Amino acid sequence: MSSAADTATIDAGVPARGSLRALLPALAGHRAMTVRTCAAALLEQGSLVTLLTLAAHTVGTAVLEGHAPSAATVTALVTLVLLRALMTWREMDLSHDLAYRVLAVLRVRVFDGLARSAPARVAGRRSGDLAATAMADVEALEFFYAHTTAQLLAAGTVFTGGTAVLATVEPWLLAAVLPVAVLLAAAPFADARGRAARGSRTRTAVARLSADTVDTVDGLRELLACGALAERRRRLAERGRQVGDAQRAEAVWEAVAAAVRDLLIVVAVLGVVAAAAQSVNAGRLHGAWAPAAMALALAVLGPVAESARSLSQAVSLRAAAARVGAAVKAPALAPPPAAPRSLPSGPLGVRLHRVRFDYGGGPVLDGVELTVPAGQTLALVGASGAGKSTCAHLLARFWDPSEGAVQLVPADGEPVDVREVSDAELRRAVALVGQESPLFHGTLAENLRLAAPEADDDLLTETARLCGVDRIAPMDTPVGERGSTLSGGQRARIALARALLARPRVLVLDESTAHLDNASDARLAAALKQEDRTTVVIAHRRATIRRADRIAVLEAGRIAEEGTWEELTGRPDSALNRSLAHIPS
Structure with missing residues (x-):
C-alpha cells in the first residue's frame, strides 16, 4: 500500500519505456496553442532552409554567370x-508559453494524485522527496514540452519536403544525405537505455x-542541541x-554525443x-544550381541534428516523467462513490461491522465489531500496535477495509456505509484529530x-x-511553520479547536490530548460533553478512559471486551486491567 515501493521501482535502474509518451495527453487541453506552436516551428525551420538554398543559388548565379541578383x-x-527572425521569436514564445501552461496543470495533477492516495502513498515518503516530484521533476519536463514535440514534427516535415526536392534536382545527393540522416535519427535510441539510467x-x-x-x-534545533550539525x-x-557526479556523467555523455553529431555532419558535407x-x-x-543543391542537402540535415539533440536530452528525462506519471496516476485508495448517499440530519453513531484490514502484511484488524450509539463517548484502549489508530483512519476513510463495513448510524434510520458518502459530506460529518496535527504558516485564526x-x-x-486557545495568543498572531513557535500542548489545543469549528457530528481523537495536562484534559472533556456529538477517544490516560461512557479494549485485531469503567475494572482478569497496568495514573 505504501508508495515507497513505487518510488523504489521508479528510481532503481532504468525507468519504464513510454514514460514520456504517457505525458503527451497533457497537451490535449491546449490543442489550439499546440497547433500554433507546430506551425511556428515549421515556418521557422522551413524559412531557414529556403533562405540558405536561395542565398546559395543567388551567389552561384552571380559568380558563374556574372548576374547581379534581381530586385525580386x-x-x-x-x-x-525577417520571417526567420519573427518565427524564431514566435516559436520560442509559443513553445515556452505552452510548456509552462502544461506544467501548471501537471503540478495540480501531481498534488491531486498525492491527495487522492494519501495517506498510504505518502507514508514512508520524505517531505523533500515529495517536493522533488511536485516541483523539480515537473520543472525538468519543461524541456520536453518546449523543445521536443513541435520541433520533431517540423523537422520531419522539412526533411521530407527537402529530400523530395533533392530527389527531383539530383537524386545522387540523397546518397550522401540519407545515411547520415538515418544515423543522426537513430543515435538517441541507440543509447536510450544508458541515457535513461543516467537521468x-x-x-x-x-x-x-x-x-x-x-x-x-526542519530539525535544525535538534541537530544543534545534539551536536550533530557537523x-x-x-x-x-x-x-x-x-x-554533481551524476550531472557530470550526463554532461560528458552529451558532449560525446554532440561530437558524434558534428562528425556525421562533416561526413555529410564531404559526401x-x-x-x-x-x-x-x-x-x-548546372553549375549555378550546385551551391543551391549543396545548401539544401545540408540545410535539411540541420533540423534532424537538432531533433537528435533534443531527443537525447528528452530521453534522460524519462525518470522525471516516470515519477510524475506515477504521482498523477496514483490510484484512489478510497475511491469516490458512483452514486453518493446523503447523510440524514441529526446525531450520528458509528459502527465497525466485521472489519478486516491489513497494510500488506499480517492482519491489523481481524473481524472488529464495534458500535458507538449517537451522542456517546467511547474510549478505545489497547497496547501499541493493537490497531487503534487504524480504526480512527478507517472512520475518517483514509483507507477502506478489506472486508466488512464502516458505517455512520443515525438515531432513526438505516446505517450508511462511509464508502457511499461523498468526501466533502464525510469531512463535514466526521473530524479526526491525530497524534500529530501540523499547523501551517499563517495566523492563529487562519489555522x-x-x-x-x-x-x-x-x-x-x-x-x-x-x-483554551484564547489563552495562547491573539487570533492575529503568526504561529510559524508547522507551529514552530508553540508548545505541543498549544498545538494540540489548536488542532482540537480547528476540528470543532467545523461542527462535526462524529469526533475522533487519536491520542490528541496527550500533550494536555490533567486539568486541561478534564476541562476539555467537560466542554465536549456539552456538545451533542459522538466521540471516539484513543487515549493512554486513566482519567480520560474513565470519563468515557463506554470502553472497548482492542487486542490482536479484535474487540476483547466492552463495557463501562465499573464493569470492566471490576473483573480481575479483564483485558482493560491488563492494559491499565501499562498506563500511568
Whole structure:
C-alpha cells in the first residue's frame, strides 16, 4: 500500500519505456496553442532552409554567370530573413508559453494524485522527496514540452519536403544525405537505455539531496542541541557530490554525443561536395544550381541534428516523467462513490461491522465489531500496535477495509456505509484529530478556519475559548511553520479547536490530548460533553478512559471486551486491567 515501493521501482535502474509518451495527453487541453506552436516551428525551420538554398543559388548565379541578383530575389531574401527572425521569436514564445501552461496543470495533477492516495502513498515518503516530484521533476519536463514535440514534427516535415526536392534536382545527393540522416535519427535510441539510467541516477540524487535538506532545516534545533550539525553538514556535502557526479556523467555523455553529431555532419558535407562535383562534371547539375543543391542537402540535415539533440536530452528525462506519471496516476485508495448517499440530519453513531484490514502484511484488524450509539463517548484502549489508530483512519476513510463495513448510524434510520458518502459530506460529518496535527504558516485564526473558512468571528471566539486557545495568543498572531513557535500542548489545543469549528457530528481523537495536562484534559472533556456529538477517544490516560461512557479494549485485531469503567475494572482478569497496568495514573 505504501508508495515507497513505487518510488523504489521508479528510481532503481532504468525507468519504464513510454514514460514520456504517457505525458503527451497533457497537451490535449491546449490543442489550439499546440497547433500554433507546430506551425511556428515549421515556418521557422522551413524559412531557414529556403533562405540558405536561395542565398546559395543567388551567389552561384552571380559568380558563374556574372548576374547581379534581381530586385525580386533581394526582396525574397530580406523577407525570408525577417520571417526567420519573427518565427524564431514566435516559436520560442509559443513553445515556452505552452510548456509552462502544461506544467501548471501537471503540478495540480501531481498534488491531486498525492491527495487522492494519501495517506498510504505518502507514508514512508520524505517531505523533500515529495517536493522533488511536485516541483523539480515537473520543472525538468519543461524541456520536453518546449523543445521536443513541435520541433520533431517540423523537422520531419522539412526533411521530407527537402529530400523530395533533392530527389527531383539530383537524386545522387540523397546518397550522401540519407545515411547520415538515418544515423543522426537513430543515435538517441541507440543509447536510450544508458541515457535513461543516467537521468534516473540524477533525479534520484536530486530527490535525496532535497529530502535531506528539508530534514535538516526542519530539525535544525535538534541537530544543534545534539551536536550533530557537523555530521549533518558532511552528509549534505556527500549528497551534493553525488548530484554533481551524476550531472557530470550526463554532461560528458552529451558532449560525446554532440561530437558524434558534428562528425556525421562533416561526413555529410564531404559526401555532398563529392556528389555535387560528380554531378556537375557529368552534366546532370548546372553549375549555378550546385551551391543551391549543396545548401539544401545540408540545410535539411540541420533540423534532424537538432531533433537528435533534443531527443537525447528528452530521453534522460524519462525518470522525471516516470515519477510524475506515477504521482498523477496514483490510484484512489478510497475511491469516490458512483452514486453518493446523503447523510440524514441529526446525531450520528458509528459502527465497525466485521472489519478486516491489513497494510500488506499480517492482519491489523481481524473481524472488529464495534458500535458507538449517537451522542456517546467511547474510549478505545489497547497496547501499541493493537490497531487503534487504524480504526480512527478507517472512520475518517483514509483507507477502506478489506472486508466488512464502516458505517455512520443515525438515531432513526438505516446505517450508511462511509464508502457511499461523498468526501466533502464525510469531512463535514466526521473530524479526526491525530497524534500529530501540523499547523501551517499563517495566523492563529487562519489555522483555526482551515476546516471551516466560512465560520464567523463569534463562533471562532467561542470555539477558541472552549479549547483554551484564547489563552495562547491573539487570533492575529503568526504561529510559524508547522507551529514552530508553540508548545505541543498549544498545538494540540489548536488542532482540537480547528476540528470543532467545523461542527462535526462524529469526533475522533487519536491520542490528541496527550500533550494536555490533567486539568486541561478534564476541562476539555467537560466542554465536549456539552456538545451533542459522538466521540471516539484513543487515549493512554486513566482519567480520560474513565470519563468515557463506554470502553472497548482492542487486542490482536479484535474487540476483547466492552463495557463501562465499573464493569470492566471490576473483573480481575479483564483485558482493560491488563492494559491499565501499562498506563500511568
